[in-house]
Amino acid sequence: MIGPDTGNGRRPTGAAFTIAAFLAGLGALLIWQGRGIPDKGGYSGVSSGDMPVFVGICLILLAVAHVLTGLRYGDKAVPRQQPLPVLLIVAGLALQLLLLQVVGFAIASGLLFACTAAAFGKRNFAISLPVGIVFALIIYGVFDRLLKLNLPGRFLENLIFGG
Amino acid sequence: MTTFDFLLQGLAVALDPVILMYALIGVTLGTAVGVLPGIGPALTVALLLPVTYGLDPAGSLIMFAGIYYGGMYGGSTTSILLNTPGESASIVTALEGNKMARAGRGGPALATAAIGSFVAGLLATLALAFLAPQVVKLALVFGPREYFALMVLAFVTVSAAFGDSTMKGLTSLFVGLALAVVGIDGLTGQARLSFGVPQLLDGIEVTTLAVAMFAVGETLFVAAQGPGMQDKVLAIKGSVAMTRADWSRSWRPWLRGTAIGFPIGAMPAGGADIASFLSYGTEKRFARHPEEFGHGAIEGVAGPEAANNAAAAGTLVPLLTLGLPTTATAAIMLAGFQQFGLQPGPLLFVTAPKLVWGLIASLLIANIMLLVLNLPLIRLWVKLLSIPRPWLYAGILLFATLGTIGVNPSPVELSMLMIFGVMGYLMRLHGYPIAPVVVGLILGPMAEQQLRRALSIAQGDWTTLVSTPVAAGLLAVAFLALVVPPLLRLRGKGAVLSQIAGDND
Numbered sequence: 001m002i003g004p005d006t007g008n009g010r011r012p013t014g015a016a017f018t019i020a021a022f023l024a025g026l027g028a029l030l031i032w033q034g035r036g037i038p039d040k041g042g043y044s045g046v047s048s049g050d051m052p053v054f055v056g057i058c059l060i061l062l063a064v065a066h067v068l069t070g071l072r073y074g075d076k077a078v079p080r081q082q083p084l085p086v087l088l089i090v091a092g093l094a095l096q097l098l099l100l101q102v103v104g105f106a107i108a109s110g111l112l113f114a115c116t117a118a119a120f121g122k123r124n125f126a127i128s129l130p131v132g133i134v135f136a137l138i139i140y141g142v143f144d145r146l147l148k149l150n151l152p153g154r155f156l157e158n159l160i161f162g163g
Numbered sequence: 164m165t166t167f168d169f170l171l172q173g174l175a176v177a178l179d180p181v182i183l184m185y186a187l188i189g190v191t192l193g194t195a196v197g198v199l200p201g202i203g204p205a206l207t208v209a210l211l212l213p214v215t216y217g218l219d220p221a222g223s224l225i226m227f228a229g230i231y232y233g234g235m236y237g238g239s240t241t242s243i244l245l246n247t248p249g250e251s252a253s254i255v256t257a258l259e260g261n262k263m264a265r266a267g268r269g270g271p272a273l274a275t276a277a278i279g280s281f282v283a284g285l286l287a288t289l290a291l292a293f294l295a296p297q298v299v300k301l302a303l304v305f306g307p308r309e310y311f312a313l314m315v316l317a318f319v320t321v322s323a324a325f326g327d328s329t330m331k332g333l334t335s336l337f338v339g340l341a342l343a344v345v346g347i348d349g350l351t352g353q354a355r356l357s358f359g360v361p362q363l364l365d366g367i368e369v370t371t372l373a374v375a376m377f378a379v380g381e382t383l384f385v386a387a388q389g390p391g392m393q394d395k396v397l398a399i400k401g402s403v404a405m406t407r408a409d410w411s412r413s414w415r416p417w418l419r420g421t422a423i424g425f426p427i428g429a430m431p432a433g434g435a436d437i438a439s440f441l442s443y444g445t446e447k448r449f450a451r452h453p454e455e456f457g458h459g460a461i462e463g464v465a466g467p468e469a470a471n472n473a474a475a476a477g478t479l480v481p482l483l484t485l486g487l488p489t490t491a492t493a494a495i496m497l498a499g500f501q502q503f504g505l506q507p508g509p510l511l512f513v514t515a516p517k518l519v520w521g522l523i524a525s526l527l528i529a530n531i532m533l534l535v536l537n538l539p540l541i542r543l544w545v546k547l548l549s550i551p552r553p554w555l556y557a558g559i560l561l562f563a564t565l566g567t568i569g570v571n572p573s574p575v576e577l578s579m580l581m582i583f584g585v586m587g588y589l590m591r592l593h594g595y596p597i598a599p600v601v602v603g604l605i606l607g608p609m610a611e612q613q614l615r616r617a618l619s620i621a622q623g624d625w626t627t628l629v630s631t632p633v634a635a636g637l638l639a640v641a642f643l644a645l646v647v648p649p650l651l652r653l654r655g656k657g658a659v660l661s662q663i664a665g666d667n668d
Contacts, residue, residue, distance in 0.1 A: 015593055019334075019593070023334065023338075026338070026341055027341075029356075030341055030344070030356070033355065033356050034344075034355070037353055037355065039351060039353055042619065043618075043619040043622055043623060044614075044615040044616070044617075044618035044619040044623055045618060045623030046614065046615045046618055046623075047351075048348040048350070048351045048353035048355060049353075049355070051344050051611050052341075052344045052355055052356065055337055055340045055341050055344060056341075058333075058337050058340075059337050059338075059341060062330065062333060062334050062337060065330050066330070066334075069330065078592055078593065079388070081387040081388070081592065082386070082387050082388070082389045083387075085383075085386035085387055085389075086383050086386060086387050086588070088386075089379075089382060089383055089386055089560070090383075090581065090585065092560070093379070093560075093564070093577070093580070093581045093584070094581065096564060096577070097574055097577040097578060097581065098574075100568065100572060100577070101572070105568065109561050109564065109565075112557075112560060112561060112564065113557040113558070113560070113561050114557070116382065116386075116553070116556055116557040116560045116561075117553040117554065117556075117557040118553075119386040119553075119556075120386055120552050120553035120556055120557070121552075121553055122551075122553040122554075128553075128557070131554075132557065132561070135558065135561065136561060139561065139562075139565060143214065143565065143569065147214060147217065148217050149213065149214060149216075149565075149569035150569065150572075151565075151568055151569060151572070152568070152572050
């Protein structure tokens with residue numbers, strides 16, 4: 001992630017520095033990991049660890065470039081963002097991730113569906129949740145049973161499509 | 164055998180009813196995703212990749228190519244009627260097309276877009292058929308160092324040559340390359356950056372990244388803009404028929420668009436969006452009534468629409484002959500080939516000629532299908548635009564996770580989907596291009612292997628990389644493409660470059 005949203009206009013150069021910090025961190029991680037690989041590279045002279053180190057160095061150079069441009073030009077103002085819809089969708093994804101193996105594909109995906117719909121303004125879960133679950137069940141039927149994709153099914157799927 | 168014989172052989176494959184079915188599904192889906200704003204061909208192919216594991220390779224690949232072509236057709240519809248481009252290659256179409264629709268000339272605008280796409284698609288696919296064997300002959304003399312140089316060139320053109328900032332493009336590219344080193348090194352079997360997580364040993368799936376960045380990222384981005392009202396669709400008034408004047412003003416832009424689009428697609432010089440911008444500029448210069456531009460000039464619809472289709476066909480030249488993806492969609496199609504154990508490149512023309520020529524011939528047929536789908540049935544597609552956005556995006560996200568869950572229902576994979584999704588959103592927000600990340604992820608390991616292979620052959624002598632004219636030339640072009648755009652920007656010509664920013668597809 002590139003760090004928190006700094007698009008409220010108060011700190012116009014904040015984003016560039018956050019991104020620079022992220023890039024530098026990622027670069028340092030790559031260099032550290034690449035250096036740790038005990039491989040001399042054989043005939044080519046380029047070992048498994050050299051590519052991560054190279055990419056890491058480039059990322060750090062890019063981080064420096066971000067700092068320099070951030071200092072010189074500042075950032076373009078980012079349009080105002082609504083945090084709630086973003087949180088709703090991320091929550092939906094997290095719910096699906098956590099509940100997938102517990103309640104099965106249909107209910108977990110129905111929750112994601114309802115959360116996303118809520119993010120776009122359909123806040124009535126009494127409608128969107130059943131719609132999502134039915135939609136996910138249809139998808140489960142088509143993809144798991146007809147196209148042999150292996151989707152996790154629990155009681156609801158087994159109840160409807162049989163074990 | 165000559166190209167013509169191969170093409171006939173391919174037609175025999177393509178006319179198989181099952182293959183025709185796949186092509187029809189592909190072009191229908193492609194048109195649909197082209198029409199719908201927010202999902203493009205790259206995403207659709209990525210979503211379908213996991214679903215096609217068990218299906219016929221030739222059929223699946225033909226379906227993917229159909230989606231790519233269909234997306235180029237369908238994108239014009241939203242541009243013209245809604246002023247919201249369905250995909251990035253249709254942004255210019257919106258300039259003139261929407262003005263035409265406002266003036267009640269939406270029908271002819273859609274018609275010139277569809278027929279132009281057809282003409283361009285047909286000519287460019289034929290060009291692909293005749294050019295590909297030549298490139299294959301050339302590619303046979305390519306060794307690891309030439310491939311490496313070619314990939315470096317592709318990296319530069321995808322990330323740095325266009326767009327409003329070389330720095331941002333390179334940042335995207337190197338984030339992609341950083342993700343690419345995760346997993347087992349293909350040459351030595353050494354695990355890299357896997358942090359003891361077994362799921363990371365396989366590396367980061369291209370499909371997971373693409374779906375996360377395009378589907379999840381785009382959904383988050385659209386949602387975060389707040390409850391914007393659903394744009395009003397302009398009704399198609401009158402018939403879609405073009406007048407005699409429309410025809411006479413359209414045919415030259417179609418041909419010029421094709422001539423511009425195909426080479427741009429075929430060279431590793433970026434995708435259909437760039438071609439369509441260049442075509443628009445050209446038409447403006449050639450126009451007999453330049454004052455009409457900005458107020459609904461039909462040339463401004465005909466040229467770019469032809470150009471973006473021709474470029475889509477052109478993209479298949481490096482993809483099929485060299486295994487080199489130059490756009491996000493091509494990168495994901497490459498992942499599709501690899502999924503079936505096929506490696507695109509000169510050898511593919513020898514080992515699987517039926518598949519390659521079947522694919523090329525199917526594209527000719529897909530073009531005819533698309534013309535039928537897009538002209539008489541256009542009103543049907545417009546109805547798609549009336550799906551309420553909450554349901555549309557909820558459905559998109561459900562499908563996005565479906566692919567990942569189907570391949571690998573592990574929490575690690577789904578967490579990556581979420582993290583990359585948020586990353587895609589933040590990148591969009593701050594103006595970082597998405598395509599270089601995807602291209603970096605898929606081309607990174609290939610470039611690294613070619614580099615190390617070349618150096619192994621030369622016993623570690625780095626000058627081998629520039630020891631042949633082809634390799635040295637390609638690296639020189641890559642260097643110029645990296646250095647010239649920032650200089651142009653410094654001299655105040657940056658507006659042109661940021662206009663032809665390579666975006667999503």
